[in-house]
Each structure stands twice: as structure tokens, then as C-alpha cells.
Amino acid sequence: MNSPNNDSRFVAGDGPVNRRTALLQERQARATDEPQADTQLTERLHRAHARTQLGTTLAEYFATPPQAHVAPSSLHIASSVLAAGGAIVALLGLIQSAVLPLAGGTGVTLLGAVGWWRTRPAQPASSSPPAAALFDTEALQTFDRCLEAAAPELGEKATQRMLEIKMAFKRMGHERPTHDEHFTVEDRLFLRECLRRYLPDTLQAYLRVPPAQRSQTLHDGQTSAHDGLLQQLALLQTEIQARENKIGRSAAEVLTRQQRFLESKKSR
Structure with a gap:
């Protein structure tokens, strides 16, 4: 008697028995893959939100110095009006083929243009980025890279504290403090090392x-x-805040010295 395993009437295969079984297996596989895809999408969105919450990096913030707006003078405005009026008169003379208005309008336009050019507001001279006062670009970039990498995993409280620290660096970066009894060379070095080592090492x-x-x-x-x-x-935030306060006292000392100077000039 032949064994069922050796009977030629039986066919063995690795695939599903019928189409219903195949559809069931396909649904089970899809149900297994979909949660994984959803998890990956959620993680990407979380990382994107965390980086967006950080805002502009310090290196970008200090890359371009703020441009001062210079208001045009009254003479500059008058020259602009004169040049525009002359151009209109010259255009009318050209349309009407009138020599006198054309010549007069052209002359007024040239006169106004020369006056406009000579009285234009002077462009402010370019200066070094404000960050040069306290922080070098390499230290700023080190801090930015480390914060961007850590932001998605910090949690709400730690992220908020890092944003407060970042704002303190932005405020101090525009200052150019002098070294005195309030703000010392050691204070300056501490702030730079916070960007370059202390904060990145902690994160x-x-x-x-x-x-x-x-x-x-x-x-x-x-x-x-x-x-x-x-x-x-x-x-670290407490120590950074202490250095920011020192910068304020150092700046106020200049005003105090000016006050003492003016008082010394009072009549006896």
C-alpha cells in the first residue's frame, strides 16, 4: 500500500491552498506593514516640528549685520520731484513736436537727476557681524549642529530651557563689552566654551x-x-544669565563715569 506522501495523486506546494487563503495572508501582511509606516511618518513629523521650533540658527542669525535705514533728505525728495516733472514736460513736448518744451523739459530732468544723485542717502558702511564681539562662527555652528540633532529627543521642558539659553546668546551677541571689574576675560571665555563644549557635551x-x-x-x-x-x-542657564547681567553692569559703568565727569564740571 502506498503512503499518501508517496502517492502521485497528491501535489505539494509552498503557495496558499486557494485564493481566499491568499487574500487573507495578503491582508495580514498589509496590516503588519501599515503600523510600521505610520510610526515612521509620525517620527519624521516629530523631528521636523522639533527643528522648526528652534527657529533660526545662531550662525545664521549673526551672519548678516542689521542694515540701518537712512531717511532721504528734503533736498533729495525735491530733486526727485523736479526730475519727474521735467521728464513729463519733455514727453509732452515730444508728443506735440514742440522744440521749446522738449528742450526745457530735458534740461529740468537732467538738473533734477544730478541733484537726486548728489543728495542720495549715504549707504552705511559694512561692518563685521555683531557675533564677532563675543562668539566666533565655529562655536556658533557647533552649538547649532548639536542642538538640531538633540531637539527631537529632548522633551518639552529641556527644549524650552534650550530656547531660553539660545535667546540669551542672541541678546549678548549684539553687545561689545569691554573687560573691567564687572565683565572679565574669564567671563568671555566661559560664554564661548558654553557654545563650543559645555552645552554640546551635556546634550x-x-x-x-x-x-x-x-x-x-x-x-x-x-x-x-x-x-x-x-x-x-x-x-548652565544660571551661569549664562549671570554673565549677561555682568555685561549690563559693565555698560552701565560707562554711563556712571560720564555722570561723574559732568558733575566734576559744575561751577563752584
């Missing part, structure tokens, strides 16, 4: 902790990686 150390373990208690038994990140950012 990179946090990112090295696996995401699933960032909320777990660390080996010291007191804090998690996320809490440790917030504590370090708070410490």
Missing part, C-alpha cells in the same frame, strides 16, 4: 543613554537621565 551625553532608559533611576539612586539633563541645563 551628547544625554543622547548616548538609550531612550528606554532615560526615565529610569541612575546608579546613584536619586535622579534619572532626563532629570540630570534638566539640572545641568538649569545650572
Whole structure:
């Protein structure tokens, strides 16, 4: 008697038994793939939102100095009106084939154009970027790259603190403080190292902790990686704010010296 496995009447195959089974397997495979695609899309949107929330990078913010607007003078405006009026008279003379209006309008136009050119507002001379006062471009770019990479994984509180720190750097970057008893060379170096090392090192150390373990208690038994990140950012923000206050006191010292000078000139 032949075994069913050896019977030539049985056909074995790797595919589904019938079309209904094939459709069922296809639906199951699609249901397995769709959640993964949705997860990837959600992650991309989250990263894009995190980077958008950061706004303009510091390097871009300080790349171009602000351009001062120079208002045109009254003589410049009058010259513009004179040139426009002369052009109209010359055009009418040309249309009517009248020599006198054409010649007079052309002369007035030339006179107005010369006056406009000579009285045009002077363009402000280009200056170095404000960031040159405190921060070099390399330090700004290092900070920007690290913050952009870390932003999608920081969480709301840490992101908000980093935005506050970034705003402090923007405010100080426009200042050109002098070194005195208030704002020292060490203070300047501290701010630069915050951009170049202290903040990037803190963020990179946090990112090295696996995401699933960032909320777990660390080996010291007191804090998690996320809490440790917030504590370090708070410490750095406090020190940065202290340096910003020093810059303000240094600037106010100039006004104080001027006050003392004026008081010394009062009549006896």
C-alpha cells in the first residue's frame, strides 16, 4: 500500500491552498506593514516640528549685520520731484513736436537727476557681524549642529530651557563689552566654551543613554537621565544669565563715569 506522501495523486506546494487563503495572508501582511509606516511618518513629523521650533540658527542669525535705514533728505525728495516733472514736460513736448518744451523739459530732468544723485542717502558702511564681539562662527555652528540633532529627543521642558539659553546668546551677541571689574576675560571665555563644549557635551551625553532608559533611576539612586539633563541645563542657564547681567553692569559703568565727569564740571 502506498503512503499518501508517496502517492502521485497528491501535489505539494509552498503557495496558499486557494485564493481566499491568499487574500487573507495578503491582508495580514498589509496590516503588519501599515503600523510600521505610520510610526515612521509620525517620527519624521516629530523631528521636523522639533527643528522648526528652534527657529533660526545662531550662525545664521549673526551672519548678516542689521542694515540701518537712512531717511532721504528734503533736498533729495525735491530733486526727485523736479526730475519727474521735467521728464513729463519733455514727453509732452515730444508728443506735440514742440522744440521749446522738449528742450526745457530735458534740461529740468537732467538738473533734477544730478541733484537726486548728489543728495542720495549715504549707504552705511559694512561692518563685521555683531557675533564677532563675543562668539566666533565655529562655536556658533557647533552649538547649532548639536542642538538640531538633540531637539527631537529632548522633551518639552529641556527644549524650552534650550530656547531660553539660545535667546540669551542672541541678546549678548549684539553687545561689545569691554573687560573691567564687572565683565572679565574669564567671563568671555566661559560664554564661548558654553557654545563650543559645555552645552554640546551635556546634550551628547544625554543622547548616548538609550531612550528606554532615560526615565529610569541612575546608579546613584536619586535622579534619572532626563532629570540630570534638566539640572545641568538649569545650572548652565544660571551661569549664562549671570554673565549677561555682568555685561549690563559693565555698560552701565560707562554711563556712571560720564555722570561723574559732568558733575566734576559744575561751577563752584
